[in-house]
Amino acid sequence: MIDDSARTQAYRHAILTNYPLFYGKTVLDVGCGTGILSVFCCLAGARRVYAVDASGAAKFARAVAAENGYSDRIRVLQCRAEEAELPEQVDVIVSEWMGHALLYESMLDSVLVARDRWLRPGGALFPERAVLKMALCTAPELALETGGAQFWRGVYDRYKVRMTCLAEVEERRRWSDLPARVCALLPEELHSHAATVCDLNLHTVRAEELRELRAPAVELQSFGRAQLTGLALWFDVHFPGGDELSTSPYVTETHWGQTVLPLEPVNVDQDSTVQCPMVMRPDPKHPRNWRFSVDLAVGDGDSRTIQWVMDGTG
Amino acid sequence: MIDDSARTQAYRHAILTNYPLFYGKTVLDVGCGTGILSVFCCLAGARRVYAVDASGAAKFARAVAAENGYSDRIRVLQCRAEEAELPEQVDVIVSEWMGHALLYESMLDSVLVARDRWLRPGGALFPERAVLKMALCTAPELALETGGAQFWRGVYDRYKVRMTCLAEVEERRRWSDLPARVCALLPEELHSHAATVCDLNLHTVRAEELRELRAPAVELQSFGRAQLTGLALWFDVHFPGGDELSTSPYVTETHWGQTVLPLEPVNVDQDSTVQCPMVMRPDPKHPRNWRFSVDLAVGDGDSRTIQWVMDGTG
Numbered sequence: 001m002i003d004d005s006a007r008t009q010a011y012r013h014a015i016l017t018n019y020p021l022f023y024g025k026t027v028l029d030v031g032c033g034t035g036i037l038s039v040f041c042c043l044a045g046a047r048r049v050y051a052v053d054a055s056g057a058a059k060f061a062r063a064v065a066a067e068n069g070y071s072d073r074i075r076v077l078q079c080r081a082e083e084a085e086l087p088e089q090v091d092v093i094v095s096e097w098m099g100h101a102l103l104y105e106s107m108l109d110s111v112l113v114a115r116d117r118w119l120r121p122g123g124a125l126f127p128e129r130a131v132l133k134m135a136l137c138t139a140p141e142l143a144l145e146t147g148g149a150q151f152w153r154g155v156y157d158r159y160k161v162r163m164t165c166l167a168e169v170e171e172r173r174r175w176s177d178l179p180a181r182v183c184a185l186l187p188e189e190l191h192s193h194a195a196t197v198c199d200l201n202l203h204t205v206r207a208e209e210l211r212e213l214r215a216p217a218v219e220l221q222s223f224g225r226a227q228l229t230g231l232a233l234w235f236d237v238h239f240p241g242g243d244e245l246s247t248s249p250y251v252t253e254t255h256w257g258q259t260v261l262p263l264e265p266v267n268v269d270q271d272s273t274v275q276c277p278m279v280m281r282p283d284p285k286h287p288r289n290w291r292f293s294v295d296l297a298v299g300d301g302d303s304r305t306i307q308w309v310m311d312g313t314g
Numbered sequence: 315m316i317d318d319s320a321r322t323q324a325y326r327h328a329i330l331t332n333y334p335l336f337y338g339k340t341v342l343d344v345g346c347g348t349g350i351l352s353v354f355c356c357l358a359g360a361r362r363v364y365a366v367d368a369s370g371a372a373k374f375a376r377a378v379a380a381e382n383g384y385s386d387r388i389r390v391l392q393c394r395a396e397e398a399e400l401p402e403q404v405d406v407i408v409s410e411w412m413g414h415a416l417l418y419e420s421m422l423d424s425v426l427v428a429r430d431r432w433l434r435p436g437g438a439l440f441p442e443r444a445v446l447k448m449a450l451c452t453a454p455e456l457a458l459e460t461g462g463a464q465f466w467r468g469v470y471d472r473y474k475v476r477m478t479c480l481a482e483v484e485e486r487r488r489w490s491d492l493p494a495r496v497c498a499l500l501p502e503e504l505h506s507h508a509a510t511v512c513d514l515n516l517h518t519v520r521a522e523e524l525r526e527l528r529a530p531a532v533e534l535q536s537f538g539r540a541q542l543t544g545l546a547l548w549f550d551v552h553f554p555g556g557d558e559l560s561t562s563p564y565v566t567e568t569h570w571g572q573t574v575l576p577l578e579p580v581n582v583d584q585d586s587t588v589q590c591p592m593v594m595r596p597d598p599k600h601p602r603n604w605r606f607s608v609d610l611a612v613g614d615g616d617s618r619t620i621q622w623v624m625d626g627t628g
Contacts, residue, residue: 002469002473002477003465005472008472008473009472009473012473034477034480036469036473036475036477039475040473040475043474043475060479060480060483063479063480063483064475064476064477064479064480066479067476067477067478067479068475068476151317155316155350158319158322158323159316159322159323159326159350159354160357161350161353161354161357161378161382162378162381162382163316163348163350163378163381164381165374165377165378165380165381166348166374166377166378169374169377
């Protein structure tokens with residue numbers, strides 16, 4: 001993840017330019033990994049950083065702290081953030097907790113527990129706000145996949161066996177139950193401005209609210225005539241002082257990419273209104289999987305409910 | 315898999331050119347999938363094909379049989395091959411059971427049960443022989459991976475945080491416990507002729523013999539001075555009448571590719587002898603994973619034991 005410059009430089013810039021919030025202060029780094037955010041906090045003058053990670057990366061964080069001369073200021077704790085025992089409240093929590101579509105396999109729950117337990121009143125959060133966006137899109141990869149049907153039609157030419165019956169199956173299957181998937185969209189593949197699906201104030205949001213996120217009034221206007229094949233999701237997070245890290249298709253690509261909820265192709269005219277109120281929640285059976293449900297209505301047409309699962313395979 | 319022309323055409327050619335073995339005869343197709351091999355058998359004149367598959371593909375096999383006009387000759391059974399109940403012995407068993415490195419997640423066990431139960435004495439097997447080969451190689455992908463260490467050294471230039479300590483970890487880790495992996499090797503990446511690791515007569519091999527395959531005398535001679543970074547494995551299967559399907563790097567690529575067991579780079583001179591007796595067996599804890607153990611000795615050097623696991627992640 002360190003290789004993701006857009007991500008790492010956004011944190012670096014936000015931390016260093018906010019050095020008054022760090023200088024002489026105490027910091028908790030939730031899910032520190034190899035500890036680069038902790039080192040940024042020391043560079044900004046932090047007196048003490050508690051760097052917490054449950055994985056074996058904790059020992060690398062310790063080595064990195066030492067190599068940078070901060071063994072005395074960075075205290076690495078290998079445990080779950082929920083189980084960390086600190087000797088004091090902290091002035092700042094830094095964490096890179098975001099997942100695809102913001103919340104898929106995200107660590108936000110751990111950050112909220114740490115916030116409620118260890119952040120002193122009035123303390124700062126890096127980031128402090130997270131916004132999930134949605135826009136209409138054409139995902140070219142999806143168009144390519146419909147080649148599956150074409151493939152079956154071509155089997156006769158190759159092997160003299162007819163398999164057109166499978167092309168029909170392929171087409172029926174193709175557009176039902178396609179999983180959400182991570183793509184790198186180009187700006188020209190977007191066909192609307194982005195609407196806000198949710199806007200989380202990380203100082204106040206509660207873990208229970210993340211169990212079901214409802215966006216009842218999402219409405220998108222198509223830029224022009226287009227064939228839509230998906231709804232694109234991405235997020236921005238905001239740091240104190242105005243810095244932000246965006247995963248939008250309009251800025252430098254990050255490892256998060258964008259998340260596309262594939263649609264059976266639908267044609268829209270210029271300025272068509274597309275209503276797409278959405279509900280997001282973890283799958284009750286497989287809580288690591290995330291479920292999206294949208295009541296899609298194009299123009300004056302009736303709405304139909306479409307569901308997707310995000311299971312890491314898309 | 316039908317998209318793999320080298321594979322599908324090899325079966326097609328072997329079946330059609332052996333039509334005297336099929337004409338008016340009964341066939342069992344083990345793991346029929348969408349049923350293309352069963353149709354080939356009908357094209358070769360089979361009177362009756364029992365097409366067995368435990369997966370939902372069975373219903374597609376039924377549709378494909380109908381589309382090709384063979385509903386009366388192909389009887390599709392959706393069940394495990396071990397549980398199939400046929401009304402008669404068969405004259406031929408066809409099956410495409412091979413996995414990466416021949417036996418990784420292969421269906422050979424099922425074919426052997428079907429053979430012992432349903433193949434009439436003197437019946438034919440397609441394929442009837444399977445040979446696993448090994449050669450010395452340089453796998454360029456692996457060389458690239460050592461860039462990981464270089465990456466950590468470069469972190470300071472990007473973020474002003476020193477992480478060279480992780481480069482050392484990376485290098486130590488890189489060459490221990492690397493999993494076996496599937497590659498597409500180029501002929502020029504091979505540095506020896508291929509030795510035979512095992513040569514299975516599918517008429518006589520017993521499932522117990524597959525629980526541990528020993529190749530005590532594998533010896534390879536390097537073509538020239540080279541830096542070896544792996545042992546390459548691939549297989550050939552042979553059909554009655556002389557047709558074969560090879561997954562060697564010297565012929566058309568198949569979806570099986572080659573399997574590479576990564577080595578910490580070792581330099582060899584021209585005509586160096588590399589002893590690499592091997593033992594292959596399923597992991598006792600995770601039987602789907604396959605373990606390879608080689609006692610590697612270069613020239614007159616001492617041998618050292620290297621182990622790899624093939625777990626589908628490599």
